Each structure stands twice: as C-alpha cells, then as structure tokens.
Amino acid sequence: MPAAIANASTSHRSHRAQRWRAGIRRRVPRIRWPLGSGTQLLRPICTLDPVTSNPAGSTPAREPQPGTQVLSDDDRRKLLERIEPLAAAFTDAGHRFFLVGGLVRDALLGHGLTGDIDVTTDAVPDQIAELAASWADTVWDQGKRFGTIGARRGSTTVEITTHRAESYDSGSRKPHVRFSDDVATDLSRRDFTVNAMAIELPDWSLLDPFDGLTDLADGVLRTPSPPEGLFADDPLRMLRAARFSAQLSLLATPELVAAVRSSRPRLAIVSRERIEAELTKLLELPQPSAGVRFLDDTGLLADLLPPWRHADAALPAAALDDVAHLGDRVALRWAILLGPVCDEDAATRCLSALRCDNATRKKAAAILRATRALETAATRAATDDTARRTTARQLIANHEPELDAAAASLTAWGQAVHGPFVAELAEVRATEGDRLRHLPIDGRRVMEVLGTSGPAIGEALAWLRAQQIEHGPLDADEACQLLTAWNQGREH
Missing domain, CATH: 1.10.3090.10 (cca-adding enzyme, domain 2)
Incomplete structure (x- = not known):
C-alpha cells in the first residue's frame, strides 16, 4: 500500500523516521504562490517505498525509501486548476489553508487527489464566507454554527471549516463548538490518526502530528487522542x-x-x-x-x-x-x-428498526424467501428424481430474480446445493427461463376465450400456471386451446 510524505510530523515513532523526514525537509526546496504553468516543478511529496499494510502483523513495515512521487505534478495541477484561486484568497489574506480528511489519506495511499475537498483554516466562519464568495458561484452557511461554510464553483464543491476544539454533553452528540487557531488541535479531535493528517497549500507540506502515515504503513487503526x-x-x-x-x-x-x-x-x-x-x-x-x-x-x-x-x-x-x-x-x-x-x-x-430503506428491506426478504425455497426444493428433488424438472420450474417461476443470491446465501451458511438438481435447475433456467415467470395471455384474453368474467378468470390463470410448471412454457395459441378444453370439461 503506497504512501507519501513531504515534511516531518511533530511526533515520531522512531529515530529512523526522524532522520528520514529530516532528510526530506533538507533536500526539498519550498516554492511560493502562485505555482505557475506547466514547466515549473511542484514540491514533491515522497513515498514510503515500498509500504506494506499488515493488519495481521505478519511482517513488519519495510524500510522507508524516500524519493518516489505518488502525487504526480499532473494530479496536483488538476486540483489547483479547481481551487488555486480559492487557496490563494486565504493565503493572501494571511490565513492558512489545509486539505484534510479522506482526500489526504487516499492521496497518500496512491489513489490520487479524488473525492470530496475538505479544508480547514484559521479563518473564522464570517471570514471564510467572505473569502469563498470571491471564488464561488454559490456559498451556503447552514453549518456556520459548527464552523463550516460550503462553496461551489462549477462542478467543484468545497467544505471549509475553522479549526475546532469542541466538547460534548454526556447525553448528546451535538457539540459545543470552540474555534481554534491551531491546526494540531483541530487534527487531534479527528477520529483516527490516518484521517488526522493535513496538506498545507501552497507548498504541499504534510502535517502529521499523530504519525498517521506510519499507521498507514504498519496497518494500524489508532485514535489521535484517548479513544474513550x-x-x-x-x-x-x-x-x-x-x-x-x-x-x-x-x-x-x-x-x-x-x-x-x-x-x-x-x-x-x-x-x-x-x-x-x-x-x-x-x-x-x-x-x-x-x-x-x-x-x-x-x-x-x-x-x-x-x-x-x-x-x-x-x-x-x-x-x-x-x-x-x-x-x-x-x-x-x-x-x-x-x-x-x-x-x-x-x-x-x-432492518426496519435500523431505518433501512424500503427497497433494501423488500429485496433482503425476497432473497431469504428464495433461499428457503431453494433449500426445500433441493431436498424434495433429492428424494424424488421424477420431480426434479417440475420442482426446478416451480422455483424459477416464483423466485428467478433471487436464485443466484439464494444459492450464495446457502453457500455462506454451509448448506450449498449440489448434485443432479443443480444441473437440472441450470438447464431449465437456460432453456425456459423467464417464460416460466409469465403467462402468454392475460386476464382480458382469458375472458374472451371463456366468454365469462369473475372468479373463473383467476381460477383459469392459476390452472394455466400449473400447466406451465408441469409441461413447460406455453405460447398464446397453446394456452387458448388448453383453456377451451379446460372450460368445456368444467361445463360437462
């Protein structure tokens, strides 16, 4: 799992990391805003190369080898094309401008500068709103009481938040927000060290006060302050x-x-x-x-x-x-x-108690019904060879959309279906498939054939479904002929 770094964090886990980061700091020159055009080199963000993620602790992280760029100049210029004037507005006004959150973490993992753009700054919300307005098409302040101002320019959306140091009541998760001018304090209140890193623009320096980069390299999930x-x-x-x-x-x-x-x-x-x-x-x-x-x-x-x-x-x-x-x-x-x-x-x-959406609840229930039906059908087919094809047809007619999921569920529970029934089911699905799920004629056509209406129509449709399960899919002419014969038999 690749990762990258530009300068030293304020706390280090080893003298090796200290020496390595100090070496990068000495070797890499700073550049000033603006970054200019295509020929100017950006300050490189270097990687721990190679880096391994070892959640099971099977092997140690490898020796850091600085020098390989994970964030290409092209990736960074694309981001700057989107937000450089915004960042410049903050720095020109004497404020700091830090990329934070998942964008930084994923960039250090070598995934490029993708995802939402989250920013933290020492500017207070009113200042943020004023500076953002000089760049954005739209600014919104619904999160102002929590220090967050949203801004959009074209297809680029940015959320900018004042450095925060907040506290909570024991019975609520709504914070009492206190603003801070210290980015390290802001990073200390974030959930995990791997998310408590920031890249400061315009010089692309990495702030990693809680050694999140090393945790990424070692495959460790840790909090920047006491987890309780x-x-x-x-x-x-x-x-x-x-x-x-x-x-x-x-x-x-x-x-x-x-x-x-x-x-x-x-x-x-x-x-x-x-x-x-x-x-x-x-x-x-x-x-x-x-x-x-x-x-x-x-x-x-x-x-x-x-x-x-x-x-x-x-x-x-x-x-x-x-x-x-x-x-x-x-x-x-x-x-x-x-x-x-x-x-x-x-x-x-x-799922209802968890407020899952209606479509998810219905689909999960349908999969469970299909799973039980598949289990029952396989048991029946195993004890009655002559019933395999009709059993397969019945299963397809009632549960075709969920059959693959049902088979996966049974396998997950250690009850996978094997043997001749699996082959029979696959053959019927391939040759008869969706035709088993639908009758070739509808209720209106049945009324025309029978010359009547009422409960007899439902009875006739149920009889036709049973014929398809027993003999296979029917076309419209066959269905009408069968209904005529069935109706004549009823009349006599």
Whole structure:
C-alpha cells in the first residue's frame, strides 16, 4: 500500500523516521504562490517505498525509501486548476489553508487527489464566507454554527471549516463548538490518526502530528487522542472504526477495541438513520468481512442486530466478501447476515428498526424467501428424481430474480446445493427461463376465450400456471386451446 510524505510530523515513532523526514525537509526546496504553468516543478511529496499494510502483523513495515512521487505534478495541477484561486484568497489574506480528511489519506495511499475537498483554516466562519464568495458561484452557511461554510464553483464543491476544539454533553452528540487557531488541535479531535493528517497549500507540506502515515504503513487503526473521549464525543466513530478496518486493511489497537466495548451504550444517542448509513457504507465495500468481525468482536453486532445476541450459529463474515460481484450486494449481505438467526419476518423487523430503506428491506426478504425455497426444493428433488424438472420450474417461476443470491446465501451458511438438481435447475433456467415467470395471455384474453368474467378468470390463470410448471412454457395459441378444453370439461 503506497504512501507519501513531504515534511516531518511533530511526533515520531522512531529515530529512523526522524532522520528520514529530516532528510526530506533538507533536500526539498519550498516554492511560493502562485505555482505557475506547466514547466515549473511542484514540491514533491515522497513515498514510503515500498509500504506494506499488515493488519495481521505478519511482517513488519519495510524500510522507508524516500524519493518516489505518488502525487504526480499532473494530479496536483488538476486540483489547483479547481481551487488555486480559492487557496490563494486565504493565503493572501494571511490565513492558512489545509486539505484534510479522506482526500489526504487516499492521496497518500496512491489513489490520487479524488473525492470530496475538505479544508480547514484559521479563518473564522464570517471570514471564510467572505473569502469563498470571491471564488464561488454559490456559498451556503447552514453549518456556520459548527464552523463550516460550503462553496461551489462549477462542478467543484468545497467544505471549509475553522479549526475546532469542541466538547460534548454526556447525553448528546451535538457539540459545543470552540474555534481554534491551531491546526494540531483541530487534527487531534479527528477520529483516527490516518484521517488526522493535513496538506498545507501552497507548498504541499504534510502535517502529521499523530504519525498517521506510519499507521498507514504498519496497518494500524489508532485514535489521535484517548479513544474513550472520542467515542463519547461521537459514538458513530465506533462504526467508522469497523468500516476503516475493512476499507483500509487496518488492525485496531487493543486500546481502541477495549474502548469500543466499554463505550457501546453511548451509541444509543445516535439516530438510527446515521447508524444505517454507516452500516450501508460498510456493506457496500468490496470486502467488508473484517469490519463485520470487528462489530462482532466488540459486541456492537449483537447490539445492532438483536437476533445475534444469544445465537449459536457461526457468523458468516468471510462469505460477505465472496458476493461482491452479485447485484444488490447490500440487500444480499443483509440476508446472509440475518438468515442464520432469524426468518424473513424477523429480518424485516431488524432492518426496519435500523431505518433501512424500503427497497433494501423488500429485496433482503425476497432473497431469504428464495433461499428457503431453494433449500426445500433441493431436498424434495433429492428424494424424488421424477420431480426434479417440475420442482426446478416451480422455483424459477416464483423466485428467478433471487436464485443466484439464494444459492450464495446457502453457500455462506454451509448448506450449498449440489448434485443432479443443480444441473437440472441450470438447464431449465437456460432453456425456459423467464417464460416460466409469465403467462402468454392475460386476464382480458382469458375472458374472451371463456366468454365469462369473475372468479373463473383467476381460477383459469392459476390452472394455466400449473400447466406451465408441469409441461413447460406455453405460447398464446397453446394456452387458448388448453383453456377451451379446460372450460368445456368444467361445463360437462
């Protein structure tokens, strides 16, 4: 996992890091604003090269080798094309201008300067609004009481926040905001060291007062200040710890894990909507299993999903990583998580309590219904060879859109379906497929054939569906002929 650095942090974990960073500081000249055009070299941000992420602690991080640029001049110039006049407005007015948050972290990981642009500064909100107005098409101040001003120019959106030093009441997560002129104080209140780094413009120097870069290199998830206080301030950070452990392959320190376990009751003050949003972000990741294990190990999973509190079932965490290629991955992962400990009704109640959206709840319930149906169908087919094809048709007619997810769920629970029925099901899906899910004629056509209306129409449609399950898909002419014969038989 590559990472990059420009100057020394205020605290260092080793003399080796001190010497290395000091060497970079001596070798790299500063440049002044503005940065000029294409021929001028930007101050390089160098990498720990190579860097490994070792969440299991299997091998140590390698010797830092400065000199390889992760952020290319082209990447940085593209960012400056978007915000250089804004940053210049702040520095010309005597204020500092720091890029912070995920943009910095991901840039140091070699992902380029992507994502939202978050900025912190020593300017107060009224000053921010005035300076931003000279650059932006639109400025908004809904977050002004928390020190945040939003600004947009074209397609570029920036959130600029005054350095903060805030405190919280024990019964609320709404902060009492105090502004600060010290960026280190602001960084100390952020959730994790890997997010507590800032790049100052215009000289592209990295501020890393809590050694977040080393934590990225070592695969460590750690807080910049005592975790109990940070989790008391904003309990949602406990769920963010789960997400970052999976997203960045970071292993939480024992102190962080212990703080989560002791701080769990504090999560009750957080709205269900915010909790659901954070859990969805976790389940959207390509490989969320490490985060789900973190939730389980700390007790948060049982708090959020009550059916797991006294369950004997094994948590199918690893299987969550295997279904990233399937559609509706969040709904499928909810079904995989809840299926071992509850039925579809209880699962729906759990997701409703978490304020999951209606589409996700319905899809997860449909997957669980299809999973139970697949399990039952496989058992039936195993005991009655003659019923394999009709059983397969019935399953396709009722559950085709969820069958792949159902098979993945059974595999996740250690109950994968094997044998002749799997081959039969695959063949019927390939040759008859969607035609089994729909009749070739509708109720209006049935009324024309039968010359009647009322309950007989529903009875006729149900009979036609049964014929398709028994004999295979029908076309419109075949369906009409069968209905005529069926109706004549009823009349006699």
